[in-house]
Each structure stands twice: as structure tokens, then as C-alpha cells.
Amino acid sequence: MNALELNGISKQFADRPVLNGIDLAVPEGSVFGFLGANGAGKTTTMKLILGLIKADAGSISVFGETVGFGRTPSNRLIGFLPDVPAFYPYLRPKEYLRLCGEISGMPKSEVQARSDELLQLVGLAGENRRIGGFSRGMKQRLGIAQALLHSPRLLICDEPTSALDPIGRREILSILEKVRVKTTVLFSTHILSDVESICDRIAILHDGKILESGSLQDIKAAHPTNSFLLTFQTADDQARFLAAPFLSGSGFRIETPDAVSIILHTNSLEQAELNILSFLQQERLLPRKMELMEPTLERVFLEVVR
Amino acid sequence: MSGFFAFFKKECVSQKRTYKWLVLGLVFLLFGILNPLAAKFLPDILGSILPGSLASAIPESVALDSWQQFFKNSTQMGLLLLAILFSGQMSREYTQGTLLPLLTRGLSRTSVVFAKFAAAAASWTVAYFLSFGVTYLYTLYFWPDTTFTWQLFLSVCGVWEFGLFILALALLGGIAFRNSYGALLLTGGIIIVLFLLAAIPAINEWNPVVLVSQNLGLIQNSVACGTFLAAGGITAALTLLALMGACILFKRQQL
Amino acid sequence: MEQLMEYLPFLIPIVIIEWALAITALVHVIRHPHYKFGNRVFWILIVLFVQVIGPILYFVAGRGDSE
Numbered sequence: 001m002n003a004l005e006l007n008g009i010s011k012q013f014a015d016r017p018v019l020n021g022i023d024l025a026v027p028e029g030s031v032f033g034f035l036g037a038n039g040a041g042k043t044t045t046m047k048l049i050l051g052l053i054k055a056d057a058g059s060i061s062v063f064g065e066t067v068g069f070g071r072t073p074s075n076r077l078i079g080f081l082p083d084v085p086a087f088y089p090y091l092r093p094k095e096y097l098r099l100c101g102e103i104s105g106m107p108k109s110e111v112q113a114r115s116d117e118l119l120q121l122v123g124l125a126g127e128n129r130r131i132g133g134f135s136r137g138m139k140q141r142l143g144i145a146q147a148l149l150h151s152p153r154l155l156i157c158d159e160p161t162s163a164l165d166p167i168g169r170r171e172i173l174s175i176l177e178k179v180r181v182k183t184t185v186l187f188s189t190h191i192l193s194d195v196e197s198i199c200d201r202i203a204i205l206h207d208g209k210i211l212e213s214g215s216l217q218d219i220k221a222a223h224p225t226n227s228f229l230l231t232f233q234t235a236d237d238q239a240r241f242l243a244a245p246f247l248s249g250s251g252f253r254i255e256t257p258d259a260v261s262i263i264l265h266t267n268s269l270e271q272a273e274l275n276i277l278s279f280l281q282q283e284r285l286l287p288r289k290m291e292l293m294e295p296t297l298e299r300v301f302l303e304v305v306r
Numbered sequence: 307m308s309g310f311f312a313f314f315k316k317e318c319v320s321q322k323r324t325y326k327w328l329v330l331g332l333v334f335l336l337f338g339i340l341n342p343l344a345a346k347f348l349p350d351i352l353g354s355i356l357p358g359s360l361a362s363a364i365p366e367s368v369a370l371d372s373w374q375q376f377f378k379n380s381t382q383m384g385l386l387l388l389a390i391l392f393s394g395q396m397s398r399e400y401t402q403g404t405l406l407p408l409l410t411r412g413l414s415r416t417s418v419v420f421a422k423f424a425a426a427a428a429s430w431t432v433a434y435f436l437s438f439g440v441t442y443l444y445t446l447y448f449w450p451d452t453t454f455t456w457q458l459f460l461s462v463c464g465v466w467e468f469g470l471f472i473l474a475l476a477l478l479g480g481i482a483f484r485n486s487y488g489a490l491l492l493t494g495g496i497i498i499v500l501f502l503l504a505a506i507p508a509i510n511e512w513n514p515v516v517l518v519s520q521n522l523g524l525i526q527n528s529v530a531c532g533t534f535l536a537a538g539g540i541t542a543a544l545t546l547l548a549l550m551g552a553c554i555l556f557k558r559q560q561l
Numbered sequence: 562m563e564q565l566m567e568y569l570p571f572l573i574p575i576v577i578i579e580w581a582l583a584i585t586a587l588v589h590v591i592r593h594p595h596y597k598f599g600n601r602v603f604w605i606l607i608v609l610f611v612q613v614i615g616p617i618l619y620f621v622a623g624r625g626d627s628e
Binding site: 047050051052053054069070072073075076078080082084085086087088090091095099100102103104105130143146147150 | 308309311312313315316319320323324402403404406407408409410411412413415557560561
């Protein structure tokens with residue numbers, strides 16, 4: 001079953017279209033990375049899922065329950081972490097979680113037990129300051145605790161790592177890793193390395209459309225790079241290789257990222273490989289390194305949104 | 307309903323920790339003491355500094371002077387302070403987005419509006435009647451023949467009800483304009499319009515401003531109780547209307 | 562002088578309230594260095610020397626949002 005389904009969702013603000021017929025399916029149990037540049041419409045999509053704003057067209061369902069603006073019983077299944085989680089600065093973390101638990105209609109003892117457990121998980125146990133004195137990262141972690149309080153089946157995080165320093169990011173990612181065992185996670189981001197480290201499925205949102213959606217491996221496989229990286233010992237060797245006659249033929253694109261390296265993009269991998277190897281042998285050139293470049297998510301992303 | 311009580315409790319903690327209770331409580335307590343004191347001793351002080359012939363012309367102060375002070379301070383500084391203190395309670399939720407996580411977990415928007423109103427109304431009630439109680443006790447002390455008439459009671463309740471009306475307007479304005487200036491502007495604007503309307507004799511009796519302008523008249527029996535009750539009824543209706551409007555508006559807003 | 566003695570029992574609570582406001586505000590000004598406008602010295606002067614209105618102004622308009 002899909003934790004979340006969007007069918008043909010469109011939304012425009014004033015006369016500016018933000019989403020243009022979006023289809024999205026998040027299977028239960030996945031960690032789903034929702035990628036897009038700043039302003040691509042990620043936050044809008046999430047607010048639609050939560051019923052905070054009204055879609056112009058299309059339908060949304062969460063675990064089979066339809067979502068509508070202002071009618072959101074499905075929200076009990078969702079935990080939500082806004083991009084900049086805002087808390088009442090005068091409350092203490094435990095008081096805030098108690099407020100959340102009471103609103104969710106949880107029994108007192110359960111709220112108590114859950115909030116202790118979660119504050120432990122996010123590393124805020126024993127933190128009794130008022131939230132106003134918290135750092136960005138601490139607020140983000142409290143935000144996750146808040147989102148997980150009622151044991152939701154789907155956790156939605158809006159750019160959970162964007163505003164954080166590397167240590168804070170690492171902390172958030174490792175919390176999400178721990179959570180995935182029981183909860184489907186959907187998170188939006190423009191930080192591609194975060195996606196690569198924890199997601200198994202992704203969707204790429206660009207100009208109000210989903211350009212690519214599926215498992216990370218499939219998507220990478222669908223975008224082979226067909227690129228070689230050669231690193232030579234000296235700049236002289238690099239120059240000799242660049243003079244190779246087969247390079248002048250069509251079907252090659254050459255980059256020289258530094259004085260001794262060459263990146264070759266090619267249309268036909270096998271032919272290029274033969275050409276390169278025979279040229280190296282013939283010229284008695286020994287590169288320090290030669291490799292078939294892995295398709296990185298960054299490359300896929302740039303290729304897709306181009 | 308659990309959402310209402312949870313949010314109401316949060317509002318109370320909010321008021322306490324943002325020093326609203328402190329300011330409201332102490333200021334109204336101060337008014338409570340100052341009202342009878344000013345009424346009692348102002349003639350004495352004037353008498354001691356003015357030459358004898360003028361001094362003897364100053365009438366001896368009476369309990370009514372104390373009530374005059376009470377209504378002047380409550381309806382002017384008191385209501386102004388109330389409006390200012392509670393004008394920002396929606397704008398902060400909007401600008402910081404603090405409501406989002408609570409609304410997404412099922413807090414109804416109606417609960418937000420009514421919990422905020424109830425919490426503010428509770429604080430206003432306590433502060434105002436504290437002020438009244440203190441003034442009453444001092445007045446009784448200075449002028450032992452003071453009696454507690456139900457005209458006085460009605461008059462006091464009128465100001466209280468007008469305070470609730472102001473709180474509802476501030477809430478409506480805060481939701482309509484999403485900032486505290488808008489809330490103050492709407493509240494102030496409507497009250498000014500009501501005072502202007504008070505110049506039209508035909509509808510004068512039904513105007514809510516009767517509740518804050520005819521207080522002494524009621525005590526002295528120059529204004530009929532019926533007038534006060536009519537204005538009270540209208541004010542109650544307008545307060546409910548403002549609250550309902552706030553709910554409807556808030557429900558339609560995209561956050 | 563005699564009259565002053567007569568007023569004293571009523572003036573004392575007023576003075577206590579004024580100072581309670583001023584001191585609460587002063588403690589807050591000193592412990593929370595962020596203000597919506599103005600700086601620490603400004604608020605200390607306002608809070609201490611403008612009776613009643615000063616502390617109210619601080620709590621309503623000057624107090625920074627974070628704790």
C-alpha cells in the first residue's frame with residue numbers, strides 16, 4: 001500500500017503557477033527524498049498534503065484516506081516537521097510535547113512515556129531550559145520529537161537539514177535512519193548528499209512538475225554517465241593524450257578539471273574504451289588513474305532539470 | 307474539546323510568562339488604590355494650598371467622586387492597556403508559524419479562537435474585578451455610608467462587558483490583518499465609529515458605548531437601567547458576531 | 562506633615578506596586594540582552610525613572626522575543 005498518493009495536483013498563488021499536475025506515490029516503508037531547487041514547490045506540496053492550503057485540482061490520499069483543505073482526519077497518521085519549526089519560546093520542551101500530546105488526544109501517561117523516550121532519541125533528555133534559548137539544531141531535533149510523538153505512520157520533514165551545520169545535519173540524518181524502521185519518511189531537500197546517504201526512493205520536482213520518480217538505483221541506472229576519468233602523472237602526459245587523433249572525431253566531450261586530469265564524455269562506451277586503451281599502449285602512456293565515473297545524484301539531477 | 311483546554315492552558319502559561327498577568331494585575335491593582343485616594347485627598351490637598359476663601363468653596367468629597375475616578379481610569383487607561391496587551395496575540399502565531407504543528411495534529415481553528423478569547427477574558431475579568439474590589443473596600447473605608455446598589459453593579463459590569471467586546475475585536479482584527487497594528491486599528495476604528503454614532507439620538511440607546519460613558523449617570527439614576535441593559539444586549543451580540551467572524555475568517559485562511 | 566502621615570498607609574501599597582514593576586522589569590532587562598529596540602542602558606533608565614509607564618512600555622514593546 002502507498003503511504004501517500006498525489007494525483008494530478010495543481011496549485012497556483014495569485015497568477016503564479018506553483019504546481020502543475022503532480023503525480024507522486026510514496027510506498028509504505030520507504031525513505032523518500034523529495035528533491036528540488038529552492039522555490040520549486042516542495043513546501044507547497046507538503047502543505048497541500050497536510051490540508052493547510054487548498055489544491056486547485058487533483059486529489060491526495062494518505063494511507064487511502066482522502067485529504068481536503070480543512071478536513072484532515074488523515075493528519076493523525078502524519079508527523080510533520082516544518083522547515084523552520086517554530087515553538088513558543090516561553091515553553092520548556094516537555095511542556096511543549098505535553099501540549100502536542102493533549103491536542104492529539106493521547107492519554108497522559110502515554111504522553112509522558114513517549115516524550116521521555118523521544119527526548120532521549122533526539123538528545124534533549126534533561127534539557128529544561130525554555131525553548132527560546134535553543135540553538136537551531138536543538139529546535140530541529142525537538143521538531144522531530146514533536147512530529148513523532150503520536151507514533152505517526154508517515155513522517156513528513158520539510159528541508160530538515162538545510163539550515164544546519166554539518167554536525168547538526170549528521171544528527172538529524174541519523175535520527176531519521178533510526179526512525180525508518182517503523183515509519184515511512186518523506187523529506188524534501190536540495191542537499192543531494194543527504195538524499196544519497198539515507199533515501200531509497202526519490203522524486204525530482206522542477207518547474208511545478210515531477211521530472212523523475214522511483215528508486216534511487218533505477219534512476220541512476222537510467223542516467224548512465226558514459227564518462228571516463230583519466231589522471232596522468234604530468235601535465236605533459238595530459239597534453240600528449242589530448243592530442244590523440246581519435247578525440248577529434250565526433251561523439252566526445254572533453255573536460256579538463258585540472259592540469260593532469262581529463263574527463264571524457266562519450267556516446268559509445270565500448271568504442272571509446274578500446275580507443276583509449278590502444279592509444280595509451282601505443283604511446284606508452286601510463287595514467288595514474290583511469291576509471292569509469294559513477295553516476296552521482298548530482299549529475300542525474302542537473303541532467304534532469306536542464 | 308481536549309484541544310480547546312490544552313490550548314487554553316498554553317495561553318495561560320503564555321500570558322504569565324510574557325508578563326501579561328504581571329502588568330495587567332499590578333496596573334489594575336494600582337488603579338484600585340488610586341481611585342478612592344485621589345477622590346478623598348485631592349480636595350484636601352487643594353484646600354491646603356489655596357487661600358482660605360477659595361478653599362472653603364471646595365465641596366467635601368463623596369463616594370461618588372471615587373466611582374468617578376474608577377470609571378474614568380477603567381474606561382480610558384484600563385481599556386487602552388487591555389487592547390494593547392492583547393492586540394499581538396494572533397500576529398505572533400502568524401509571523402512565527404507556531405500554530406502549524408498544532409493545527410496539523412488536529413487542533414481545530416475554532417478552538418484556537420475561543421481558547422485565546424477565553425484566556426484573555428479570564429485575565430481581564432480577574433484584573434478588573436480586583437481593581438473594583440480594592441476601590442470598593444477603600445471607598446467603604448473613607449465613606450462608611452457607601453451602599454452597594456445594583457445600579458453600581460450594573461455599571462461596573464458594563465465596563466467589563468465592553469472589555470470583552472474589545473478583546474473579541476482585537477482577535478478579529480488580528481486574524482483579518484495578521485498583525486498587531488491591524489488588530490489595534492480595527493478595534494480603535496470600530497470604537498471611534500461607535501462614539502460618532504452616539505451623536506445620533508435615534509439609536510443612541512442601543513449603542514455599546516453607553517456601557518462606558520453613562521456609568522455615573524446610571525449610579526445617579528439619570529440614566530435608565532433599561533438603556534444600559536439594551537446596550538449590554540447589543541454588545542453581547544456584537545461580541546459573539548466578532549468571534550464568529552474571526553472563526554469563519556480564520557478557517558478560510560491558508561497558512 | 563500631619564497630613565502626610567495620614568496618607569502614608571495608602572501611599573505605601575502604591576509605592577510597593579511601582580517598585581515591584583520597576584524591579585521585575587529591571588531584572589528582566591539585565592538578564593535578557595535582546596530588545597525589540599533600544600539598548601540596555603536606555604531600558605534601565607526608562608524602567609527605573611519613568612514610574613509605572615516605563616516598565617509597562619518595556620514589557621509590552623521593548624522585551625525581546627527569545628527567553
